[in-house]
Each structure stands twice: as structure tokens, then as C-alpha cells.
Amino acid sequence: MMSQTSRYAFHVLGFLASHGGRLIPGDELAAATGIPANYLVKILNQLRKGGLVESRKGWGGGFALKPGAEDRPILDVVEIIEGQGAGAKDDCAFGRPACDAGNPCPMHEGWAEIRDGYHTLLSRTLVRDLASP
């Protein structure tokens, strides 16, 4: 339901969120989170392009949360990582191309409930909530 890469993104954003706007090098983030360093940098790059993270090169450089990013829902994170419409509402447990209230598959109702709960969780959880206490 959630890609490994999204989980990594949650983890590292949580770490950044608990360290204010301070720039932290990728290597340090990798060591702190246990995420493979080379891969982590790629994820952070996606997040930067998505507007959640900013970076600076060279000495004293690293990654930091973009100001205001703490208030973004983590649904944004999933959409940046997995593409728009991850867990879209037309996602059917039978794999049917079209499955809605008018033409439901046998699992439609129960599955829609799970999907909506997932979507709600992603919408209500903010990046700031990912910070460790």
C-alpha cells in the first residue's frame, strides 16, 4: 500500500522536522535513519523538486525542511514519491477497470472503507507529526 521509498521519505522528513531548519548532510541523515546513503540522496532530491526540502552544496551544505513544509500533509509526500493518484479511488480489490457504487465488485464497500481510511490518515498527518519526540 505504501512503497518502501515513501517510508524512507517519512523517516527522513521526521528526522529533519525534529532538527528545525538546520542543514544536515546526506551522509549524516543516512547514518541517523539507516537508509542507504546513495538512495537517500535520490529521495531527498525528489522531495526538493516537490518543494518540501531545500539543499545547499559544498562545505556546510546538506538538506533541510523548506520553511512551511512542516504543515504539509504527508499525502503530498506520497504523491511526490509514487506519483499523483497513488491509492486512487478507482483502485479496485478485484482489479476491475471500473468499479464504483453503481457497478460495484463484491468487495467494493469494505475496500472503499480501507482506502478512505488510508487517504484520511495521509491527509491528517502532517510532516511535523513525523518528528520524533
Add this chain to the structure above:
Amino acid sequence: MMSQTSRYAFHVLGFLASHGGRLIPGDELAAATGIPANYLVKILNQLRKGGLVESRKGWGGGFALKPGAEDRPILDVVEIIEGQGAGAKDDCAFGRPACDAGNPCPMHEGWAEIRDGYHTLLSRTLVRDLASP
């Protein structure tokens, strides 16, 4: 959250459930469900080994639900297809190896709710419920 193969399994089991214990050839099942024929046979084979389906070779052969399989929860299907412990309770949204009530990740509570809802759906939905009306 649910593999494509599990979705295929739901679909074909639903078809079988709505056709009683009648033997139906794999080709016919593939045509009826839109699942790739060669792949579908492999899935049905897994389900047979898992005890949900029976089969007969040769003329008049095909696949059918095993007697009593209608009353099995579809959690069994997912476990046959994806292996035991698919969507296990240690599955953490942060990807942490250990994440429980004593040492929770920031998303632990909300995510546990989704996971439990998923597990409950699979436990309460029976193979017979997959039949189309």
C-alpha cells in the same frame, strides 16, 4: 497492499463460487475474468495446493471450488498467494524493524488502525461473498 495476483485470485474464486461445484476449464475462466490464461492456471494451481480448489484433467476437466471452500475467509487466499503474514502487525509505516505500542513510530497508531481494518476485512469476507449476484 494487495498484490495483483491476489486480486486475480479473488476474481476467479468469485466466478467459481457463483457456478457451484461445476468444473470449468482454465481457458473459460480466463475468458470470463479477463485474466491472462497462462498466468491464471498458475494461480489456480496455488489455490489447489492451498486446498481451496480442486481440478480434473482431460476431457470434461477444469477447476472448481473444493467443497466447503465457500466458507473460508479470503485471508486464507491472501496467505496462500502472498505467503503467511502478509500485512503482518509488525509492518511499520516508517519501515522500522520493531515498532509496537512500547516503542512506536510517529505514525504507529494511525497506521495500526488501517492495518487492522484491512485484516478484519479479509477475515470477515468469505469466498462465497466474492460471488457475483
Add this chain to the structure above:
DNA sequence: GACTCAAAGGATTTAATTGTCCGCTGAGGT
């Protein structure tokens, strides 16, 4: 300006899932 630090980007590898192909086996019918 030369050197170092660290991000940016591209190419490649690995692993898992999904899907395809082909020959074998067993159960009928004729």
C-alpha cells in the same frame, strides 16, 4: 585560483513481481 566538501544526475545492477512459452502427464472418447 587550488582544494575540499557535498549535492545533482546518469547509467547500471539486483530482486521481486508479473506474464509467457513449451513439453509432459493423465483422463476421456472413439
Add this chain to the structure above:
DNA sequence: ACCTCAGCGGACAATTAAATCCTTTGAGTC
């Protein structure tokens, strides 16, 4: 007996996610 039908099994190809490697670019220090 022989032929056909249809499930069985193993090997293989395609796709995607995940991870690694290498080179380039930019920023700062000395």
C-alpha cells in the same frame, strides 16, 4: 491403441522498485 483435451511443471522474458556506482556541478575555505 490412439487421439484429443486440459491441467501440471519448469524455464524463461518483461517490467518495475530498490539500490549501487561514477561523474559532474556548485559552494565554500585556504
